[in-house]
Amino acid sequence: xxxxxxxxxxxITGTVAFSVALFLVVTLTGSAQACTRILWNDNRxxxxxxxxxxxxxxxxxxxxxxxxxxxxxxxxxxPIQYVTDNPATWTSKYGSVGVxxxxxxxxxxxxxxxxxxxxxxxxxxxxxxRNAGVPGVQSAMWAQYVLDNAxxxxxxxxxxxxxxxxxxxxxxxVIPLGLTVExxxxxxxxxxxxxxxxxxxxxxQFTVVSNDPAYDESLALLDEYNFNGxxxxxxxxxxxxxxxxxxxxxxxxxxxxxxxxxNTRQAVTALLSVARNVSDPVGAPQDEPGSxxxxxxxxxxxxxxxxxxxxxxxxxxAQWVDLTDIDLKxxxxxxxxxxxxxxxxxxxxxxxxxxxxSVFSGWNVGGRN
Numbered sequence: 395x396x397x398x399x400x401x402x403x404x405x406i407t408g409t410v411a412f413s414v415a416l417f418l419v420v421t422l423t424g425s426a427q428a429c430t431r432i433l434w435n436d437n438r439x440x441x442x443x444x445x446x447x448x449x450x451x452x453x454x455x456x457x458x459x460x461x462x463x464x465x466x467x468x469x470x471x472x473p474i475q476y477v478t479d480n481p482a483t484w485t486s487k488y489g490s491v492g493v494x495x496x497x498x499x500x501x502x503x504x505x506x507x508x509x510x511x512x513x514x515x516x517x518x519x520x521x522x523x524r525n526a527g528v529p530g531v532q533s534a535m536w537a538q539y540v541l542d543n544a545x546x547x548x549x550x551x552x553x554x555x556x557x558x559x560x561x562x563x564x565x566x567x568v569i570p571l572g573l574t575v576e577x578x579x580x581x582x583x584x585x586x587x588x589x590x591x592x593x594x595x596x597x598x599q600f601t602v603v604s605n606d607p608a609y610d611e612s613l614a615l616l617d618e619y620n621f622n623g624x625x626x627x628x629x630x631x632x633x634x635x636x637x638x639x640x641x642x643x644x645x646x647x648x649x650x651x652x653x654x655x656x657n658t659r660q661a662v663t664a665l666l667s668v669a670r671n672v673s674d675p676v677g678a679p680q681d682e683p684g685s686x687x688x689x690x691x692x693x694x695x696x697x698x699x700x701x702x703x704x705x706x707x708x709x710x711x712a713q714w715v716d717l718t719d720i721d722l723k724x725x726x727x728x729x730x731x732x733x734x735x736x737x738x739x740x741x742x743x744x745x746x747x748x749x750x751x752s753v754f755s756g757w758n759v760g761g762r763n
Contacts, residue, residue: 401551401594428687429514430639430672432665433601435580436651439661440698443576444669445502445512448634449690450680453495457704457715457731458753459746460538462489462506463724468531468539471498471562472756482529482557486542489722491702491715493693498562498756499534500541504695504702506722507545508578513537518608519570521559522590530560533571535754540575547581551594554585574603578697584609602647604640604672612640621648634679639672646671662694662703666712669694676707691733704733704742711739719743728753 428448435441447453469481492503502512513536524530531539536559544550562569572586584595588608595609604612615637619630621644630645631638646668655661673689680687694703700717713733720729720743729746730753736745 400591401596428605428634428636428639428674429512429603430643430669431512431514431574431603432643432647432668432672433574433576433580433582433598434647434650434661434665435576435582435598435601437653437655437661439655439658440696441508441576441578441580442661442665442694442696442698443510443512443574444665444692444694445514445574446669446673446692447493447495447501447690448674448687450685450687452734453501453690454497455501455691455704455706455733456494456497456753457491457702457713457733457742457746458494458749459491459715459720459722459729460486460489460542460753461722461724461726461728462486464542464728466535466538466542468529468535468557469560470754471532471534472754474756476532476562477530477560479524479526480529482531482539484539484542488542488545489717489726490538490541491717491720491722492538492541493691493704494753495534496756498754499532499536500538502537502693502695503541504697504700504717505541505545506700506717508697508700509541509544509546509550510576510695510697511537511540511550512574513571514574514603515605516570516572516586516608517606519561519572519587520589521561521587524560525558528558529556531557533559533561533569536571537573540573544575546577546579547575547583547596550575551583551585551596554592554594559587572609576697602640602643604643605636607637612637615641616644619645621645624648634672634674643668643672658696658699658701662696662712665694666692666703666705706733706737709733709737709739713737713739713742715746716741716743720746 469477488505490505495501727748
């Protein structure tokens with residue numbers, strides 16, 4: 395595929411299956427998914443990354459453990475062969491734990507090598523015309539492709555030349571996604587397709603990501619702010635749109651780096667406190683008058699200690715999976731846990747059960763137009 399890859403490493407200048415109901419929600423609100431990713435890679439305890447999933451209704455999350463050695467067809471959306479012209483197929487090199495969305499893909503996760511990947515909604519996404527000479531991955535499986543095949547950020551970047559993401563479209567909506575990847579060294583990359591061009595911001599300084607606009611434009615928003623020496627009297631944006639969340643998360647991430655957690659618990663809860671600050675509270679207004687939403691869940695991936703934390707709406711505390719205490723070797727069963735049926739906080743390793751069907755079985759969304 396002929397395309398130009400732009401990799402940004404400059405310093406930051408500031409500091410399926412879908413139901414008809416979901417289609418209507420997306421159409422009426424203009425954006426079904428909003429997210430904020432915050433990487434904390436400069437504390438003495440470990441490399442941690444949080445993400446919030448803001449959704450109108452529920453993304454029907456399932457926490458899943460996927461062993462290595464699994465065969466995947468990245469062109470399928472649920473039971474439908476969505477990418478028919480050279481779909482990407484692969485066998486997973488690494489096991490991972492993550493969260494599925496609507497049964498058609500992975501919204502985020504952590505693999506056994508300490509690589510974390512999160513898919514974030516980005517309306518500015520344009521993957522360009524389909525080039526059948528390059529294997530195609532439907533957009534909701536793009537994050538899983540990276541989790542399955544990369545051990546670090548450098549490898550994740552190198553993988554992008556081997557596939558082309560394909561936007562899932564229906565008469566009602568599309569699924570336009572960008573990726574964030576981070577590894578246990580604290581390295582980071584933000585991967586987006588803008589106007590058909592692959593844009594990669596690579597460097598540990600890229601710690602905060604929200605949704606639109608494209609990341610170059612988001613970074614430019616920080617140019618008018620100087621967080622050095624700021625106090626609680628500094629005025630920062632307070633709404634829940636993407637630009638406000640990006641600036642506010644950057645503000646609190648700046649001061650998070652000045653704290654000194656004494657243990658993992660303190661580090662995880664500190665990062666969660668910032669993630670909650672940029673989450674949608676219950677009843678938060680959306681883009682259209684009268685439309686409301688809320689944060690569906692938050693996750694924290696501990697890339698150093700290989701622990702994945704999940705905090706769902708309606709829960710009074712976090713649940714977690716210890717990847718070092720779960721079988722992710724080839725031939726192990728796929729395990730699944732439904733956090734909407736059991737919201738009790740604590741370890742869920744022993745509560746995960748063998749999946750009865752593919753965790754990506756989805757619902758019937760019909761063919762492409």
